[in-house]
Amino acid sequence: MSDARLADLSRRLPDLRLLVAAADLEHYGRDWTRRWTPAPLAIALPASIDEVQAILCWANEHDVAIVPSGGRTGLSGGAVAANGEVVLSLQRMNRVLDFDAVDRTLTVQPGIALHTVHEAARSHGLIYPVDFAARGSCSIGGNIATNAGGIRVIRYGNTREWIVGLQVVTGSGELIELNRGLIKNSSGYDFRQLLIGSEGTLGIVVEATLKLTDPPPPSQVMLLALPDMDALMQVFALFRARLALQAFEFFTDRALEHVLAHGAQRAIEGDYPYYVVTEFDAADEPAQDAALAAFEHALERGWVSDGVIAQSEAQATALWRLREGITESLAPRRPYKNDVSVRISAVPAFLHEMQALLAHEYPQVEVVWFGHIGDGNLHINVLRPEELAEEAFIAQCEHVTKLLAATLQRHGGSISAEHGIGLVKRAYLESTRSAAEIALMRGVRKVFDPNGILNPGKLFADG
Ligand code: 2HG
Numbered sequence: 001m002s003d004a005r006l007a008d009l010s011r012r013l014p015d016l017r018l019l020v021a022a023a024d025l026e027h028y029g030r031d032w033t034r035r036w037t038p039a040p041l042a043i044a045l046p047a048s049i050d051e052v053q054a055i056l057c058w059a060n061e062h063d064v065a066i067v068p069s070g071g072r073t074g075l076s077g078g079a080v081a082a083n084g085e086v087v088l089s090l091q092r093m094n095r096v097l098d099f100d101a102v103d104r105t106l107t108v109q110p111g112i113a114l115h116t117v118h119e120a121a122r123s124h125g126l127i128y129p130v131d132f133a134a135r136g137s138c139s140i141g142g143n144i145a146t147n148a149g150g151i152r153v154i155r156y157g158n159t160r161e162w163i164v165g166l167q168v169v170t171g172s173g174e175l176i177e178l179n180r181g182l183i184k185n186s187s188g189y190d191f192r193q194l195l196i197g198s199e200g201t202l203g204i205v206v207e208a209t210l211k212l213t214d215p216p217p218p219s220q221v222m223l224l225a226l227p228d229m230d231a232l233m234q235v236f237a238l239f240r241a242r243l244a245l246q247a248f249e250f251f252t253d254r255a256l257e258h259v260l261a262h263g264a265q266r267a268i269e270g271d272y273p274y275y276v277v278t279e280f281d282a283a284d285e286p287a288q289d290a291a292l293a294a295f296e297h298a299l300e301r302g303w304v305s306d307g308v309i310a311q312s313e314a315q316a317t318a319l320w321r322l323r324e325g326i327t328e329s330l331a332p333r334r335p336y337k338n339d340v341s342v343r344i345s346a347v348p349a350f351l352h353e354m355q356a357l358l359a360h361e362y363p364q365v366e367v368v369w370f371g372h373i374g375d376g377n378l379h380i381n382v383l384r385p386e387e388l389a390e391e392a393f394i395a396q397c398e399h400v401t402k403l404l405a406a407t408l409q410r411h412g413g414s415i416s417a418e419h420g421i422g423l424v425k426r427a428y429l430e431s432t433r434s435a436a437e438i439a440l441m442r443g444v445r446k447v448f449d450p451n452g453i454l455n456p457g458k459l460f461a462d463g
């Protein structure tokens with residue numbers, strides 16, 4: 001190692017896997033945002049908690065910043081290393097450690113992929129219900145760091161509902177055990193919840209105990225075509241009142257165009273501006289009849305123009321692909337992303353204002369929206385016109401995001417619903433959190449990470 005600091009790290013931890021090849025620095029230094037040029041000092045791939053602790057002690061002594069890294073599927077620049085940091089990848093710590101049938105918990109290492117967690121839970125006849133399209137590549141540690149949401153939040157809530165214990169190495173290298181799998185624990189501050197969603201700025205999750213639950217009853221998947229935006233929330237209210245929803249997701253005709261061009265199959269003929277993919281419990285005939293009746297009711301009212309119910313598992317997967325394939329279909333265009341939320345009751349008013357704002361500010365720009373409308377969470381993907389330079393495009397999007405943040409503030413919403421703040425949204429944190437809150441956040445960070453070595457610059461500018 002030519003760098004004296006890295007040479008010292010190798011001396012302290014002779015077995016630590018350290019990568020410094022240019023291709024590795026590039027691979028591990030970026031996430032799905034692809035906006036920043038990766039420039040880490042090195043990549044450390046610890047295999048044990050002891051190694052993680054030792055790396056943090058070394059980083060404190062040498063004043064080297066650490067970027068914790070999971071599957072790097074993040075969309076907010078939370079796992080980007082562009083300033084000579086050491087990326088601490090948890091990829092080798094990826095095992096299931098324990099299943100407890102009485103507690104119905106699964107204890108895992110942080111680098112395990114979400115879909116491996118799903119499989120492990122299913123092998124015991126249970127489920128881990130947090131789910132989203134990046135399941136194959138994202139890691140549970142990253143899910144915890146951003147309090148990931150996804151497509152089943154409407155039924156099961158976000159990641160934070162499903163974490164009953166954490167082992168964390170703090171910024172100063174101390175190992176702490178949080179909540180120890182307890183269901184009830186009223187013994188002061190719940191640091192576990194504080195760590196969830198902290199974007200790697202307080203500590204590194206080195207072990208997590210997940211709560212599992214019973215699988216839901218058999219379900220049906222329905223695709224609906226809608227005539228206008230107002231119908232969206234009317235259909236949602238109707239379906240939520242009459243059915244046991246597992247998911248209620250929406251996307252626009254533009255989003256559909258992109259997934260179809262990317263290989264998905266059209267399921268409804270004709271052109272409609274809005275679509276919904278919904279999944280609901282349909283264990284028996286009365287439940288299936290109720291779904292059909294709800295659909296017919298919506299049709300009669302003119303809230304729905306057309307619809308299909310999946311008749312097989314394969315068709316259900318095909319319908320889901322229309323929604324879940326959107327991010328991947330847009331990825332080659334490297335969209336500028338907003339991920340916003342308001343309370344469900346504020347959705348109609350917010351949507352109208354937002355639509356007017358986007359139409360006014362992006363007259364020549366393609367804007368694709370979709371998302372978890374049943375949770376009040378909207379994803380806005382802005383596509384750069386070919387003739388516009390990257391820098392000018394980002395500047396335009398930043399300007400619109402400022403206006404969007406002000407709109408959100410008026411509606412009591414959040415600039416980051418489920419992707420985190422990272423580098424992408426730190427300039428807008430004040431629109432969602434008060435000055436007093438941010439001061440407390442900074443104070444908390446000082447306690448957990450006195451030298452500010454953990455993921456500096458993410459969430460808020462350090463200093
Ligand atoms: C989703 O809901 C993800 O599919 C990604 O949160 C959203 O690409 C996006 O903007």
Ligand code: ZN
Nearest residue numbers: 150372379418
């Ligand atoms: Zn989402």
